Each structure stands twice: as structure tokens, then as C-alpha cells.
Amino acid sequence: MSETVIEVTGLVKEYGGHRAVAGVDLSVPEGEIFSLLGPNGAGKSTTIEILEGFRRRDGGVVRVLGVDPEKADRSWRTRIGIVWQGETLLPKVPVREVVRHFAGHHPRPRDSDAVLELVGLTEKARALPESLSGGQRRRLDVALGIIGGPELLFLDEPTTGFDPKARRDFWELIRNLAREGTTVVLTTHYLEEAEALADRVCVLAEGRVRALDSPATLGGRATAQATVHWSQDGVRREIRTDEPTRVITELAAVHPGEIPELRVHRPTLEDVYLELIGDAEGTGTRTEQPEAVA
Amino acid sequence: MSTLTDARLPGTLRLGLSRGWLEIRSFTREWESVVFTFALPALILTMFASIFDGLFDMGMPAVDHYLPGLFAMGLMSVSFQTLGAGIATERDQGGLRRLRGTPMPPAAYFIGKTVLVFFLAAGQAVLLLGVSALVFDATLPGSAADWLTVAWVLVLGTIACSLLGIAVSSLARTAQAASTIVVVPFLVLQFTSGVFVPVTVLPDWVLTFASLFPLLWMAQGMRAAFHPDAMATFEPSGAWDLHLVALALGAWCVVGLVLVLLTFRWKTRKDG
Numbered sequence: 001m002s003e004t005v006i007e008v009t010g011l012v013k014e015y016g017g018h019r020a021v022a023g024v025d026l027s028v029p030e031g032e033i034f035s036l037l038g039p040n041g042a043g044k045s046t047t048i049e050i051l052e053g054f055r056r057r058d059g060g061v062v063r064v065l066g067v068d069p070e071k072a073d074r075s076w077r078t079r080i081g082i083v084w085q086g087e088t089l090l091p092k093v094p095v096r097e098v099v100r101h102f103a104g105h106h107p108r109p110r111d112s113d114a115v116l117e118l119v120g121l122t123e124k125a126r127a128l129p130e131s132l133s134g135g136q137r138r139r140l141d142v143a144l145g146i147i148g149g150p151e152l153l154f155l156d157e158p159t160t161g162f163d164p165k166a167r168r169d170f171w172e173l174i175r176n177l178a179r180e181g182t183t184v185v186l187t188t189h190y191l192e193e194a195e196a197l198a199d200r201v202c203v204l205a206e207g208r209v210r211a212l213d214s215p216a217t218l219g220g221r222a223t224a225q226a227t228v229h230w231s232q233d234g235v236r237r238e239i240r241t242d243e244p245t246r247v248i249t250e251l252a253a254v255h256p257g258e259i260p261e262l263r264v265h266r267p268t269l270e271d272v273y274l275e276l277i278g279d280a281e282g283t284g285t286r287t288e289q290p291e292a293v294a
Numbered sequence: 295m296s297t298l299t300d301a302r303l304p305g306t307l308r309l310g311l312s313r314g315w316l317e318i319r320s321f322t323r324e325w326e327s328v329v330f331t332f333a334l335p336a337l338i339l340t341m342f343a344s345i346f347d348g349l350f351d352m353g354m355p356a357v358d359h360y361l362p363g364l365f366a367m368g369l370m371s372v373s374f375q376t377l378g379a380g381i382a383t384e385r386d387q388g389g390l391r392r393l394r395g396t397p398m399p400p401a402a403y404f405i406g407k408t409v410l411v412f413f414l415a416a417g418q419a420v421l422l423l424g425v426s427a428l429v430f431d432a433t434l435p436g437s438a439a440d441w442l443t444v445a446w447v448l449v450l451g452t453i454a455c456s457l458l459g460i461a462v463s464s465l466a467r468t469a470q471a472a473s474t475i476v477v478v479p480f481l482v483l484q485f486t487s488g489v490f491v492p493v494t495v496l497p498d499w500v501l502t503f504a505s506l507f508p509l510l511w512m513a514q515g516m517r518a519a520f521h522p523d524a525m526a527t528f529e530p531s532g533a534w535d536l537h538l539v540a541l542a543l544g545a546w547c548v549v550g551l552v553l554v555l556l557t558f559r560w561k562t563r564k565d566g
Contacts, residue, residue: 054394074398077397078396084392088387088389089383089392090389092323097319101312104309104312105304105397106304107302
């Protein structure tokens with residue numbers, strides 16, 4: 001049993017001379033929820049498709065479950081599950097039949113009804129896939145992704161079009177899978193999704209790894225400066241500081257009552273992310289000294 | 295983990311048959327394809343047999359005249375048209391890619407399609423022959439030899455058209471484009487292969503062009519089985535030329551297979 005599920009060193013993929021993936025190193029241990037973030041064209045999809053064995057690489061070493069995906073065989077395929085981006089054509093037979101059919105592709109599938117229960121589609125077992133709502137349809141995609149009992153699950157933009165409640169239920173489902181030992185690779189455009197689910201986040205930009213850390217510490221987020229916002233004489237002011245408590249104490253001393261419009265802001269994952277991918281374009285420098293702006 | 299990988303993978307044939315059953319159930323739920331792909335030849339036959347009977351001198355009732363050609367057309371419809379448009383849609387909408395991401399052996403997919411097409415071809419035969427014999431009192435082949443001809447023309451023609459349909463599906467960039475790419479050549483072939491118009495009235499170059507494709511030979515093979523032997527004088531060479539029918543259809547099976555192996559893709563072009 002290998003501890004490391006995905007091992008990538010120096011991955012390179014070129015399209016007509018352009019390096020879409022320009023030397024990526026990744027290592028994902030078993031049971032981790034690993035999230036890959038990045039703007040469109042950052043090399044995310046290319047990297048994932050190489051890991052899934054759907055695209056050939058131009059350089060580097062890739063091992064997924066100990067196997068080079070380019071030489072993947074059926075027994076390797078049964079150990080990975082893929083939930084594709086977007087809606088995918090399904091046969092016009094009831095949901096339960098679709099799941100049972102895909103179960104038949106695997107040597108030791110999970111129980112079809114148990115999987116339907118897990119993704120919350122028991123009520124819809126007799127419905128046709130085309131009659132499902134977007135969220136239900138996506139959960140059926142997940143059911144098909146996990147029916148073979150994969151050790152590694154790829155989720156590509158799994159919650160696009162979900163309402164907030166459905167998204168939270170879905171996150172719980174993914175956490176449960178990870179608790180059972182499934183390694184999950186998640187690509188998403190929703191940063192709160194990465195923050196809620198991922199053990200580690202990898203930000204890709206221009207084919208390179210910009211940052212790789214836990215969501216809480218990504219890009220120096222844990223130690224980053226806070227911004228204190230308030231209003232003075234009707235003018236909005238802000239200070240970036242390492243010591244927000246001291247700043248507020250000082251402000252409290254000069255304001256007799258409430259400090260007007262007081263707000264303390266720590267960088268969100270989105271702030272850090274935007275800065276990271278902004279850096280890739282050669283912009284975005286962080287202010288070192290507290291300064292007041294009008 | 296090791297127990298998982300040691301477990302036996304499902305057999306290709308079993309998976310293929312399971313896919314075939316799924317394909318059949320999925321097809322029959324789509325009433326548009328059932329009506330326009332499957333029942334169309336029977337509808338046309340019904341119209342021709344009702345309208346054209348006695349209108350021209352065909353030397354036989356209209357139903358007998360049109361039945362072999364429409365049978366050939368029906369077989370091409372359930373194979374070429376069903377697979378050409380169907381697989382392009384599956385490819386465009388990611389159904390093929392999803393399958394390729396599972397441990398399904400590729401052969402199982404094609405076994406499934408074979409099961410579907412032969413189910414539809416058999417259904418086509420039952421429907422067309424049933425309607426023409428029961429409703430219009432058509433003359434069906436009288437000898438075992440003629441039925442044998444029907445059988446091998448059906449099998450070879452259906453395989454050739456299926457392979458051609460799978461190859462054509464790769465030409466279409468989108469599912470919508472596929473129905474055009476499939477329907478237009480099929481329609482052209484119907485008018486140039488002796489389905490609606492006797493081949494003898496066609497200009498030479500049209501006949502030569504149509505002879506390059508399977509439908510003309512399928513129709514000729516079916517006429518040989520259904521029509522009285524004396525009608526052979528109305529064929530271009532004055533004979534049924536069944537050896538040429540077998541040769542042309544057999545050649546198309548080989549050419550079609552090569553085309554499929556060279557062109558088949560599980561992903562669309564935009565997927566890379």
C-alpha cells in the first residue's frame with residue numbers, strides 16, 4: 001500500500017510551443033482532499049487530464065496509485081473515479097438502472113442502492129436522468145464516480161449550479177468519502193468550497209505552482225496584515241497593520257463613543273488567491289508599512 | 295487495497311451484452327428516433343403501396359416493387375443513421391469520455407452497438423415484411439435460397455453501414471452537425487441507389503457514383519431475393535450479380551473497419 005497517491009515531478013505539457021504546464025511538482029497523500037485552483041488557462045484541466053490518463057505529457061514523471069497514467073489498464077481505472085465537468089449524456093433509463101449498469105463495469109462495486117442513499121437520490125431511483133434538477137443530476141454524476149469504490153476521486157467543478165443548501169450537503173458527502181479513506185482531487189472556481197473541503201490548496205497560474213498550503217495558511221494568510229477600516233469626520237479611512245488590537249485601542253482613545261463604521265478585515269482565501277494569480281502577471285506588491293488613505 | 299485490484303474484472307462479452315440491453319432500452323424511450331428512424335420505411339411503404347398502385351406499369355403491385363429497396367433503406371437507417379448521429383451526440387456530450395474513464399474495455403462498447411443495431415435490423419425486417427404481407431398482401435421470397443440471400447445481405451449490409459456510420463460520427467464537430475452530415479448523404483444515396491427510382495433510369499455517372507456505396511448493392515441483393523427472376527433483365531447488367539453484391543458489401547465491411555480504427559475518438563476535438 002503506497003502512502004502517496006499522486007506523485008508528480010517536473011510535469012510539462014506544451015501546445016504548439018506554448019507551455020500550458022511548465023514544470024509542476026505535486027505530492028498528494030492518501031485520504032487527503034486536495035484542491036487545485038487557478039484561473040482559466042492556468043493548466044488545471046490539462047494537469048488533471050494527465051493524472052486521469054486522458055492526455056499525454058511532454059515531460060516529467062507522473063505516478064498515480066503507483067502507476068504511470070499513460071500506461072493505465074482496466075485494473076487501474078477501477079481504482080479511480082472521475083466526476084466530469086458539466087453535464088454528461090446518460091442513457092434514458094431510470095436512475096437506479098444507470099447506477100447498476102455502471103456498477104457492472106467494476107469488479108467490486110459498492111451497493112447501488114447504498115450509493116443512491118449516500119448521494120440522496122433514493123427518492124429519484126425510478127426517475128429518468130433527464131427529469132432530474134441540475135443539483136440532482138450532479139449527485140448522480142458523483143454516484144457514478146464512486147460506484148466502483150475508487151481509492152482516488154477526481155471532482156471537476158462538482159457544485160456548479162447548486163443552491164447553497166445543496167452545496168453544503170454535497171460538501172458533507174465529500175467529507176464522508178474522505179473520512180472513509182478516499183483521496184479526493186477537487187478543482188473548483190468557488191474559493192469557499194476549497195476552504196470548506198480542502199486539506200491543502202494548490203494555486204496554479206501560467207502552468208506553474210504559485211502556492212501550495214492549507215487554506216488557512218496559503219500565501220502567508222495566517223500571518224498576513226489585517227486592515228482596520230473606520231470613518232473619521234465623514235471620510236473613510238483604513239490602516240494595514242500587524243497589530244489591529246493596538247490600532248483599535250488608539251482609535252478608541254480619540255473617539256468618545258463608538259468608532260464609526262469600524263471593521264477589521266483579514267485576507268480571505270479569495271484575497272490571497274487573487275493576489276497570487278495577480279503576481280503571476282507581474283503586479284501586486286504588498287504594503288509593508290501601515291498607511292492611511294483618504 | 296490489494297483485494298480490490300485482485301478481484302476479477304467483468305468479462306468483455308458480458309459487459310457488451312449488458313450495454314446492448316441498455317442501448318435498446320434507451321433507444322426505445324426516444325419516440326422521435328423510433329418514429330423517424332425506425333418506422334419511416336414502413337410509413338413510406340404504406341404511402342407508396344396506397345398511392346402508386348396501378349399508377350405506373352411496374353410489372354407487379356407497387357408494394358412488391360418498392361419493398362426490397364425500402365427494406366435496404368430501413369437497414370441503412372437503423373445502422374448508418376442511428377450510429378452516425380447517436381455516437382456523435384455521445385461524443386459531443388461527454389458520454390463516450392465518461393465510459394472511457396471506467397474500466398470498461400472498448401470492445402464492450404462496440405458489442406453493445408452491434409446488439410442494438412441487429413436488434414433494430416431484426417425489428418425493421420419484422421415491421422416492414424409484416425406490414426407489407428399482412429396489410430398489402432405482398433409477395434415474400436418463396437424459396438429457402440432467397441431467404442438465405444435476404445439473411446446475408448441483411449448481415450453484410452448492416453455491418454457495412456454500421457461501420458460507415460461510426461466513421462461518419464467522427465466527422466461531426468457537434469451533435470447538431472451530425473444529423474446533417476448523416477441525413478444528407480443518406481438521402482442522396484436513397485435517390486441514386488434504386489430505392490425510389492429504378493437504377494436503369496439513372497445517368498451513368500450517377501450510377502457509378504452510387505455503386506461506390508453499400509446501399510445500391512443492398513437494394514440489388516434484396517431485389518434478387520424478393521422479385522421474380524425474370525425481373526433481373528431490368529438490372530443494369532441484366533442479371534442479379536449476387537457475387538458482386540457480396541464482394542461490394544464485404545469490401546465495405548473491411549474498408550469501414552479500417553476507417554473506424556483510424557478515426558474513432560472517445561473525446562471531441564476541443565477536449566484534445
